[in-house]
């Protein structure tokens with residue numbers, strides 16, 4: 132039984148269908164996260180549509196729905212829509228290009244191609260609450276990332292470049308079971324560490340630098356996300372104060388997260404600590420985000436969120452303080468929300484480490 136597919140089908144009437152193309156959604160619903168392929172879901176059927184390049188692998192890996200060899204997408208869709216009496220086709224509007232939607236409208240004149248966000252919301256609502264098996268994969272990805280961190284810590288010393296460390300993190304993760312890095316590894320040092328999403332450069336690490344590393348691994352389509360900041364050789368009093376403030380902010384958020392908490396309250400818990408320490412305007416991003424088959428997904432731990440935490444949400448908790456031109460600190464863990472709190476999936480130490 133393909134329960135995810137059935138949960139999506141339950142949202143549809145007899146005359147509605149969804150056309151899915153994001154590889155992570157194809158993986159989520161059928162087990163095969165293929166490029167250039169489609170999943171047509173009707174109330175009582177599902178079809179994995181792919182071409183000659185992928186059909187053999189699809190037949191091995193897709194479960195729960197029939198595989199159909201694709202020649203022209205709109206022709207196949209016309210046949211299937213007629214067969215099932217479909218009049219409305221939802222697409223992932225957050226993912227499809229304007230051109231793709233226009234091609235569908237032109238090629239499928241008998242259907243209403245809905246340019247609304249239902250399909251995205253249905254899938255995002257489902258994905259937001261993780262099953263035990265999904266959490267296990269995220270934990271495996273996280274374990275690989277933590278091994279990679281332990282592996283690179285001894286190589287962080289003056290003269291080694293940000294790029295060297297970033298490459299080594301990625302190489303280690305892929306060598307030790309990750310399908311790929313969850314995103315381009317961020318390694319920023321010294322003044323660059325005030326760039327929350329800076330790009331690793333050839334800048335050599337120097338004594339007195341903070342080095343911030345934000346990275347993750349992918350296992351069976353599921354991503355992990357963590358950040359650690361370490362000091363090189365020595366720390367100033369200012370650096371220590373900022374580090375301790377970020378850590379206290381993170382602990383404040385971690386201590387309030389639980390089922391039923393408004394997401395904005397989780398954000399506020401961390402933000403309050405940072406502002407009370409006098410670092411207004413130095414924490415310009417949200418406290419956290421959901422992680423799963425995408426690196427940033429729902430729910431968001433942000434001040435503008437009207438979401439409420441649910442059991443099974445996997446979210447990051449990653450406050451930071453960034454002092455332009457000087458240095459920055461971010462500390463990020465990933466947790467799963469439970470009835471009475473949260474379970475931390477990140478086990479790497481967080482006390483200020485001077486390497």
Ligand SMILES: [Mn+2]
Pocket residue numbers: 356357420447449463
């Ligand atoms: Mn993150």
